[in-house]
Amino acid sequence: MTSSAPRVLFICSLVCSFVGPVVYADSAGNVTQSRVIAESAKGENWFLNGGNFRGEHFSPLDEIDSNNVGDLKLEWYLDLPAPDGIAAMPIVVDGTIYLSAPRSIVYAIDAATGEIRWTFDPELHKLFAEKPYLSWGARVSRGVAVWDGKVYVTIADCRLVALDAGTGRELWSQVTCDPTNGYSTRDAPRVGGGKIFIGNSGSESQQKNRGYVSAYDADDGALLWRFFTVPSDDPDENLTPAMKMAAATWSGDAWQQFGGGGSAWNEMTYDPDSDLLFFGTAGAVPYVHEERSPDGGDNLFLSSVLAINASTGEYVWHYQTVPQDSWDYNVNMNIVLADLTIGGKLRKVAMIAPKNGFFYVLDRLSGELISAEKFAKVNWATHINLETGRPELDPAANYWELAEGETSTVWPNMWGAHNWQPMAYHSGHKLVYIPVIDIPSIVTSRGDGDFPDSLELIDTVDGKPHDPGKLLAWDPVTQSERWSVEHNLAVSGGVLATAGNLVFQGTGMGEFYAYDAQTGDAVWSVSTGTAISASPVSYQVGDAQHILIPAGLGGVMQNFYPKIHTTDDVQGPTRLFAFSLGGEATMPEVTIVERKVGDLQSITAVSETPEAGALLYADNCLGCHGKDAVARYGGSVPDLRYGSADVFRTWHAVVMGGAKKSNGMPDFELTVEEADAIRDYVIGEARKIE
Secondary structure (H helix, E strand, O other): OOOOOHHHHHHHHHHHHHHHOOOOOOOOOOOHHHHHHHOOOOOOOOOOOOOOOOOOOOOOOOOOOOHHHOOOOEEEEOOOOOOOOOOOOEEEOOEEEEEEEHHEEEEEEEEOOEEEEEOOOOOOHOOOOOOOOOHHOOOOOOOEEEOOOOOOOOOOEEEEEEEOOOOOOOEEEEEEEOOOHEEEOOOOOOOEEOEEEEEOOOOOOOOOEEEEEEEOOOOOEEEEEEEOOOOOOHHHOOOOHHHHHHHHHOOHHHHHHHEOOOOOOOOEEOOOOOOOOEOOOOOOOOOHHHHHHHOOOOOOOOEEEEEEEOOOEEEEEEEEOOOOOOOOOOOOOEEEEEEEEEOEEEEEEEEEEEOEEEEEEEEEEOEEEEEEEOOOOOOOOEEEOOOOOOEEHHHHHHHHHOOOOOOEOOOOOOOOOOOOOOEEEEEOOOOOEEEEEEOOEEOOOOOOOOEEEEEEEOOOOOOOEOOOEEEEEOOOOEEEEEEEEEEEEOOOOOEEEEEOEEEEOOOOOEEEEEEEEEOOOOEEEEEEEEEEOOOOOEEEOOOOOOOOEEOOOOHHHHHHOOOHHHHHHEEEOEEEEEEEEOOOOOOOOOOOOOOOOOOOOOOOOOOOOOHHHHHHHHHHHHHHHHHHHOOOOOOOOOOOHHHHHHHHHHHHHOOOOOOOOHOOOOOOOHHHHHHHHHHHHHHHHHHHHO
């Protein structure tokens, strides 16, 4: 395929979306529980987000192996109109790829050619003028689920939508949460047992937000049950044994004010053998435990792994990784199920590498802690006590004890040693492959209980060279490193392991690598020209194995800290690449347009308190326009430092008057002096570039 062909395919898909969907197969989206169980070992399809019901992110296909991977070539590629990149993992069923992009736009794509078959667009952008708060959540969609002829996608305005897998036609829609209370839905729905499982995000929204997981009937969307992850401030709603237990672990009034948090916002794992659903939970605000729960208590079920009955939604067990969490060490990372021989005994385990830097092996039927060891640099705890299951805390990371202006270095950083990009597990090698983020948070006290934190790329640690990111091969039985590959940026993409003795991962520098799964040697790579956050998958068309990778920096964290994800040199278009041993296509060229600071000579500072601008920016603007006013190049939200003089002349009309609400830019309740201080701060940052 030539470089112009994908654009032709995309134009055709747009035309088709205007004239109506095209039916291409009555049996499209044929995913059932029996089929997943029977066929996952073949690897021809990628039925589920985790690849199989164990969540291994592993392909049993071995046509492409560590001996011939050097012959891997491009089969086809497809340009996608997604300036905010791709965080989603593709689903592949019977020759069709199902993929979501920001604003929850869903594509059905021919897996052999890259031709778009249909497109579903919920047209979220039309809601931004009335509800500009939706624009932030709409910038991320982490995927879809496919089950029994339907494609399921979550929409940022708290809807779960079912589409016909053959046409993209909407079949039904369910409201699952209330966005006015800070809730949002961005994760891929999970499927199993004829049910759709979804959580939500919003623990840190500063609004009354109480996390929960819901199960819907996969056929008609009926709500079957709902499990709350934290108790209610209304005792009459805490009637189950789980909520009574949890309520006894909270104190103070922050719980009533902010709802308790504890969102389940990322991957879940459904086990058909035990009919258990496993998921992790987030933290809550205020972050500092003594402010959140001044009279003590562990605040269940924050920062916990939970197992619930998938048929009834009833609590089965929990394990809290960080009791009294003050670091926002979420446990929302992917959970892998495995059978391991530990201490001479075969154990059914659940494995997770959460934000806090420890790798946990739990008995998946009882929740018993089997082992836990550090997989990254950690200074908030010395170790995990295996008798009590609780961490032994290290005061080195107690940032809330700082005097005003003092700074603490917290390892791991508060975004985590491992975030949403999934790890993979190779059951043959008994190794887990973790995309590690090995940088600290630099936390400075404001003296009022609040604090700003910054993520830093540190070259040396304890006098030794240090790389900020790595791909780590981890032995879960011995709890030790087998090998690691260092990355010069902190954040890279998710991981795929294959039976061909390979591990695939993309990086923030736009490189897509294959490594020998036993040694970590790089055995193949290709430069895509675009930063990669998403995970690769593998599937088969005819007799040919394909490796599929979405390229385009995606995810929430890149909105805050683009500098630790990528550089301006690899901000090419969002693309989908398919590789095979018989590929004959040529990799497309990438042209990077150089950015230039506008002519600001005519703009003068007017703020009498310019030093306040940085804090006001952090409080009001950082979430969308980036840390230190550095926004992702090419994204849907501009880097204000490169704004023209007109941007700064019309500043008040936009920031306070809502002149760009239709684009998703809200108006803020600021004084003129505060708006001026933010403007002058941004201008100052722009002039640093000059």
